[in-house]
Amino acid sequence: MKRMSRKHLATPYVFWIICFTILPLIYIAWYAVSDGDGGYTVENILAIFEPVHWKAFVLSIELALICTVVCLLLAYPVVLILRRLKIKKKGTIVAVLILPMWMNFILRVYAWQVLLSDNGIINSFLGMLGLPSINIINTPAAIVFGMVYDFLPFMILPIYNSLMEIPNDIIEAAKDLGADGFTIFRKIIWKLTLPGVISGITMVFVPAMTSFVFSDILGGGKIQLIGNVIEQEFTTSMNWQLGSGLSIALMTIILLIMALLQKSNQQTKGNNMIW
Amino acid sequence: MVKNVFGRIYIGLIMLFLYAPIVVLIVLSFNNSKSRAKWGGFTLKWYSELFDNSIVMDALWTTLTLAILSAVIATVLGLLGAIGIDAMKKRNYQIMLGATNIPMLNADIVTGIALMLFMVRFLPLGFSTMLIAHITFNIPYVIFSILPKLQQIDVSVYEAARDLGANSVKAFWKVIIPIIKPGITSGFLLAVTMSLDDFIITYFTRGAGVNTLSTVIYGEIRRGIKPEMYSLSTILFLMVLIVLVMSNRASKKQVK
Amino acid sequence: MSDNLLELRGISKAFDGKTILQELDLNIKSNEFVTLLGPSGCGKTTTLRIVGGFEKPDTGSVIFNGEDITALAPEKRHINTVFQKYALFPHMNVEENIAFGLKIKKKSKEYIKDKIKYALKLVDLDGFEKRKPNSLSGGQQQRIAIARAIVNEPEILLLDEPLGALDLKLRQDMQSELIRLKNELGITFIYVTHDQEEALTMSDKIVVMHRGLVQQIGTPKDIYDEPCNAFVADFIGDSNLLKGKMLDDRLVEFLGERVICVDEGFGKNEPVDIVIRPEDVEINEVGKGIVNGVVKNILYKGANYEMTVEAGGFDWLIHNTVAYPVGSMVSLYVKPFNIQIMKQMDESEMILDEDMENETYE
Numbered sequence: 001m002k003r004m005s006r007k008h009l010a011t012p013y014v015f016w017i018i019c020f021t022i023l024p025l026i027y028i029a030w031y032a033v034s035d036g037d038g039g040y041t042v043e044n045i046l047a048i049f050e051p052v053h054w055k056a057f058v059l060s061i062e063l064a065l066i067c068t069v070v071c072l073l074l075a076y077p078v079v080l081i082l083r084r085l086k087i088k089k090k091g092t093i094v095a096v097l098i099l100p101m102w103m104n105f106i107l108r109v110y111a112w113q114v115l116l117s118d119n120g121i122i123n124s125f126l127g128m129l130g131l132p133s134i135n136i137i138n139t140p141a142a143i144v145f146g147m148v149y150d151f152l153p154f155m156i157l158p159i160y161n162s163l164m165e166i167p168n169d170i171i172e173a174a175k176d177l178g179a180d181g182f183t184i185f186r187k188i189i190w191k192l193t194l195p196g197v198i199s200g201i202t203m204v205f206v207p208a209m210t211s212f213v214f215s216d217i218l219g220g221g222k223i224q225l226i227g228n229v230i231e232q233e234f235t236t237s238m239n240w241q242l243g244s245g246l247s248i249a250l251m252t253i254i255l256l257i258m259a260l261l262q263k264s265n266q267q268t269k270g271n272n273m274i275w
Numbered sequence: 276m277v278k279n280v281f282g283r284i285y286i287g288l289i290m291l292f293l294y295a296p297i298v299v300l301i302v303l304s305f306n307n308s309k310s311r312a313k314w315g316g317f318t319l320k321w322y323s324e325l326f327d328n329s330i331v332m333d334a335l336w337t338t339l340t341l342a343i344l345s346a347v348i349a350t351v352l353g354l355l356g357a358i359g360i361d362a363m364k365k366r367n368y369q370i371m372l373g374a375t376n377i378p379m380l381n382a383d384i385v386t387g388i389a390l391m392l393f394m395v396r397f398l399p400l401g402f403s404t405m406l407i408a409h410i411t412f413n414i415p416y417v418i419f420s421i422l423p424k425l426q427q428i429d430v431s432v433y434e435a436a437r438d439l440g441a442n443s444v445k446a447f448w449k450v451i452i453p454i455i456k457p458g459i460t461s462g463f464l465l466a467v468t469m470s471l472d473d474f475i476i477t478y479f480t481r482g483a484g485v486n487t488l489s490t491v492i493y494g495e496i497r498r499g500i501k502p503e504m505y506s507l508s509t510i511l512f513l514m515v516l517i518v519l520v521m522s523n524r525a526s527k528k529q530v531k
Numbered sequence: 532m533s534d535n536l537l538e539l540r541g542i543s544k545a546f547d548g549k550t551i552l553q554e555l556d557l558n559i560k561s562n563e564f565v566t567l568l569g570p571s572g573c574g575k576t577t578t579l580r581i582v583g584g585f586e587k588p589d590t591g592s593v594i595f596n597g598e599d600i601t602a603l604a605p606e607k608r609h610i611n612t613v614f615q616k617y618a619l620f621p622h623m624n625v626e627e628n629i630a631f632g633l634k635i636k637k638k639s640k641e642y643i644k645d646k647i648k649y650a651l652k653l654v655d656l657d658g659f660e661k662r663k664p665n666s667l668s669g670g671q672q673q674r675i676a677i678a679r680a681i682v683n684e685p686e687i688l689l690l691d692e693p694l695g696a697l698d699l700k701l702r703q704d705m706q707s708e709l710i711r712l713k714n715e716l717g718i719t720f721i722y723v724t725h726d727q728e729e730a731l732t733m734s735d736k737i738v739v740m741h742r743g744l745v746q747q748i749g750t751p752k753d754i755y756d757e758p759c760n761a762f763v764a765d766f767i768g769d770s771n772l773l774k775g776k777m778l779d780d781r782l783v784e785f786l787g788e789r790v791i792c793v794d795e796g797f798g799k800n801e802p803v804d805i806v807i808r809p810e811d812v813e814i815n816e817v818g819k820g821i822v823n824g825v826v827k828n829i830l831y832k833g834a835n836y837e838m839t840v841e842a843g844g845f846d847w848l849i850h851n852t853v854a855y856p857v858g859s860m861v862s863l864y865v866k867p868f869n870i871q872i873m874k875q876m877d878e879s880e881m882i883l884d885e886d887m888e889n890e891t892y893e
Contacts, residue, residue, distance in 0.1 A: 006358060006359060006361075006362035007359050007362045007363055007367075008359065009355040009356070009358045009359040009362075010355060010356045010358070010359020010360055010363070010371065011359070012352055012355060012356070013352050013353070013355060013356030013359065013360075013414065013418075014356075014371070016352055016410070016411070016414065017371075017374045017375070020390065020393075020407060020408075020410075020411040021374060021377050021378060021411060022374070023393055024386075024389035024390045024392065024393035024394075025377075025389050027389060027392050027393040028385065028388060028389040028392055028393075031392055074289065077285060078285070078286060078289055081282035081283075081285060081286055082286070084279065084282060085279065085282060085283070085286075091523075091526075092523065095519055095523075096290070097293070098465075098468060099512075099515065099516065099519065100293055100294065100296075100297055101468050101469075101471070101472040102468065102471065102472075102511060102512050102515040103296075103297050103300060103508050103511070103512045104471075104472075104488050104489060104492060104504075104508050105472045105473075105474055105489060106474055106489050106492045106493050106496070107296075107300055107492055107500070107504065107505070107508050108296045108297065108300070109296075110492070110496060110500060111295075111296030111297070111299040111300050111303075112296055114299055114303070114311050114312075115295060115296065115299055117312075119312060120312070121299065149292065149293070149296070152289075152292075152293065153293070167616070167618065169614045169615070169616060169618040170618050170620060170621075172583075172585055172605070172612070172614070172618065173612070173614055173618035173619075173620070173679075174620070174631070175584075175585075175604070175605040175606045176583060176605050176606070176610075176611055176612045176680075177606070177611065177631050177632030177635065177679065177680075177683060178606045178607075178632050178635045178636060178683070179606055179631070179632075179635050180606055183635060187631070188620060191622045192621070192622055202380060206380065206381075206382055207382065207383060209382070210382035210383065210384045210385070211383070211384070211475065212384070212475075213474060213475070213493075216496070217496060227384055230384055230388070231384065234388060234391075234479065240392070243388065244388065244392065247384065247385045247388055247389075250382065250385065251381065251382065251385050254382065258380070
C-alpha cells in the first residue's frame with residue numbers, strides 16, 4: 001500500500017498520546033512549579049529533600065533495590081531451568097505468570113497479610129513443624145515480600161524472552177571453542193540476556209519504588225514510602241502543588257537512574273519489550 | 276538427571292509462591308467464620324449473599340465494563356497506531372515508540388495523578404475519566420503486541436495479494452490482519468487483564484461514588500474485607516482458568 | 532596403532548525411537564578432506580555432531596588419535612566446528628569472536644593478536660577486526676566462523692553445510708577458498724553437504740550416506756565412475772538406471788539385448804542394476820548400436836546438448852556435442868567399460884526420505 005496513507009492510520013493514536021500522555025505530564029509539571037497563588041516556585045520540587053520526605057524516599061529506594069535484586073536472583077534460575085527442560089510453550093508460561101492477575105491485586109496482597117501475620121497460616125504451619133515463627137508482618141521485610149511476589153513475573157518474562165532467542169548453535173559454538181558451563185554463562189548467556197534483564201529491572205524497580213499499596217497493607221500503615229507521602233498529599237492533605245512537586249522530583253530521579261542503567265549497557269540495543 | 280529434579284523442585288516452589296495467596300483466597304471464600312484467621316467450617320453462603328450485595332455487584336459491573344470497553348477502544352486505536360507506526364520513517368518511528376513507552380515506564384502514581392490533574396479541568400471525575408485513563412495505559416500493551424508481528428510480515432505477502440487482484444483494503448483485511456491476529460488477540464487480552472488488575476491509576480482518576488472492585492476492596496481493608504469479595508474473586512479466577520485450559524486443549528487438538 | 536586420525540566404530544543413534552545411524556564405521560586419515568554426502572535425513576549431520584561431541588552415540592565409540600573420546604565433552608576435544616548458520620556471537624565484534632577460544636585457553640595477548648591477524652589474512656578479511664557480525668555479508672560471516680575455528684589449531688575441522696546459505700557464485704568462490712585453506716593449514720576437514728557437485732569438487736574422500744548407512748566410500752572419481760549401487764549412481768550426477776540380468780561373466784542382458792561388458796563374478800542369471808552415465812552413451816546411425824530409438828527432446832546446455840531418446844522402451848538421458856533433431860531415428864551404443872553393473876538394490880531403499888529433514892534440530 002502507499003506508505004503515505006498507511007502512516008495516517010496512526011493519527012488518532014498520535015492525538016491520544018498528545019492529549020492523555022504528553023499534556024497531563026506538562027500539567028503535572030506546571031502544578032509542581034506553581035505556588036497556588038499564581039506565582040511560580042521550585043520549593044515543591046525541592047521539598048523532596050526535606051527530612052520527612054527524604055527519609056521516605058531513601059527507604060523507598062532501599063526497598064525497591066532489595067526487591068529488584070531478589071526478583072532477579074529468583075527469576076534467572078527459573079528461566080535457565082525452563083530452557084534446560086526444553087519447555088518451549090511460551091503461551092503456557094506467559095499464561096501461568098499472568099493468570100494470578102485475574103485475582104484482584106489488592107486481594108492478593110491482602111492474602112499475604114493473612115499468610116504472614118504473627119498468628120497467620122505460615123506461622124501455624126511452622127509451629128506444627130516445631131520451627132520458630134517468623135514475625136515480619138508490619139515490617140519493611142513484609143513490604144519487600146509482597147513486592148517480590150507481585151513483580152516477579154515481570155522479571156521472568158523479559159529474561160525468558162531474551163534467553164529463548166539465543167540459538168542453540170551459539171551455545172554449541174562456545175562449547176566447541178572450549179568454554180565450560182560457567183564461561184558460557186558469563187560470556188554468552190548473561191551478555192545476550194542483558195537487554196531482558198534491564199527491561200526486567202525497569203519493570204520491577206519503578207513500580208516497587210513508587211507503589212503505596214504494599215506499605216499500606218503489609219507495612220501496617222506505619223511505614224511511609226514516597227508513594228504514601230505523595231498519595232496523602234492528594235487524598236488527605238489536599239496539597240496538590242506539593243504532591244505534584246514530589247511526583248516530578250520522583251520521576252526525574254527515576255529517569256536518571258534508568259538513564260544510567262541504559263548507559264551501562266550501551267552495546268546491547270534491540271527489542272527488550274516483554275510482550 | 277539430578278539437575279533436572281532440582282530444577283523441577285525450584286520451579287514448583289516458585290509456583291507455590293505465586294499461587295499461595297490465590298489458594299488462601301479461595302479457601303477463605305468457603306470459610307463460615309467471618310474472621311480470616313479462623314476456619315469456621317465449610318459454607319457456600321458468601322456465594323449466595325454475593326448477588327444481594329449491591330456495592331459488590333455495582334463494582335463488578337463497573338470493573339467489567341471498564342475493562343472490556345477500554346480494551347476494545349485501546350485495541351482499535353492501538354491496531355491503527357501500530358500499522359501507522361510500522362510505516363513511519365526511522366525518526367518518527369523512534370519518537371512514536373518512545374511516546375508509547377511513557378505510560379509503561381512511568382510510575383503508575385505519576386501517570387494517575389497527571390491524568391487526574393489534567394482531566395479534572397474539563398471533565399467531572401467519574402466513569403469517563405477512568406475509561407480514558409484505562410485506555411491510555413492499555414494502548415501500549417496492544418501496540419507492543421502487534422508491532423512485532425507486523426515487522427515479521429514479509430512485504431511480498433501483501434504484494435502477492437495485490438498481484439492476485441486484491442485492492443489495498445482487501446489485501447490488508449484478508450492477508451495482513453489474519454497474519455497479525457495472534458498479536459491483536461494477545462494485545463486485547465493483556466489490555467483486559469491490565470485494566471482489571473489496575474488499582475493505582477483507577478484510584479486517582481475515579482470520582483466519588485464510582486468504584487471498581489479494587490477501590491472497594493482497598494477501602495475495606497481497614498474495616499475488614501467482606502467475604503463476598505473472596506467468593507467473587509474465586510468465581511472470576513476459576514472462570515478465566517477454565518477458559519484458559521479449554522483453549523489450551525483446543526489448540527492442542529488442532530496441532531494433532 | 533593404526534594410522535587413522537579418527538575412527539568411528541559401530542556408531543548407532545536414534546532420536547525418539549527413529550533410527551538415524553546404524554552401525555556406522557568410518558576411518559579418517561590425517562590431512563584428508565572427507566565429505567559426508569547424502570540427502571536430508573541420511574544421518575550426516577548427526578555423524579558430524581557425534582564427532583564434535585554435541586551428541587552421544589547410543590552404541591559404538593569415537594577414537595581420536597588412538598584414544599576413546601566418545602564421552603569427552605565438546606570443549607575438551609581438539610576438534611572445532613564451523614556451524615551451518617555460522618553461530619557467530621552477536622554481541623562480540625569480529626576480533627572478540629576470533630579471540631574467544633584463545634582467551635579461554637589463556638593465551639598471551641600478543642599471541643592472540645598475532646593469531647587474529649593471521650587468521651583474518653588467511654580468510655582475506657584483514658581490517659574487519661572491529662566489525663560486528665550483523666554488519667557482515669553471509670560470505671564474510673562464514674569466513675569469520677572459519678577463522679574463529681582455525682585459530683584454535685584443531686586437528687580436525689568440522690564443517691556443517693557451511694556454504695548452504697550462500698548464493699551460487701559465492702559458493703563456488705568459497706569452495707576453492709576452502710581447498711586452499713585446507714592445504715595451507717594441513718589439517719583434516721570433515722565436510723557435510725547434500726550437494727553432490729560440491730562434494731565431487733572439494734573432497735579427497737567421499738562418504739555417501741543414506742538412511743543411516745554408509746553406501747560407499749571412495750575418491751570422487753571412484754564414486755562417480757564406479758557407483759556401488761543404484762542409490763549412489765542416482766544421487767551422484769545424472770545417470771541412466773536400468774534393470775538387467777547377468778548372463779555370464781562379461782555378458783549382461785538389458786532391454787532385451789545381450790551386451791558385452793567388463794564385469795565378472797556375478798551369479799548366473801543374477802538380476803542386476805545397470806548404470807550408464809549420459810555422456811557415455813554414443814549416438815550412431817540406425818542399426819549400428821545396441822538399441823535403436825527416436826529422439827524425443829533436445830535441450831541446448833551450452834557445453835553440450837541434453838537429449839532424451841526413447842529406445843528399447845526406456846527414456847535415455849544423453850549428453851552429446853552434436854545435435855540430433857527431434858524425431859530423428861538413431862542407434863545407441865555404450866562401450867563395455869562404461870557399463871556399470873551393480874548388485875540389485877531393494878526398490879524401496881531408493882526412495883529418498885524427505886520428511887526426515889533436519890534430523891537433529893528437534
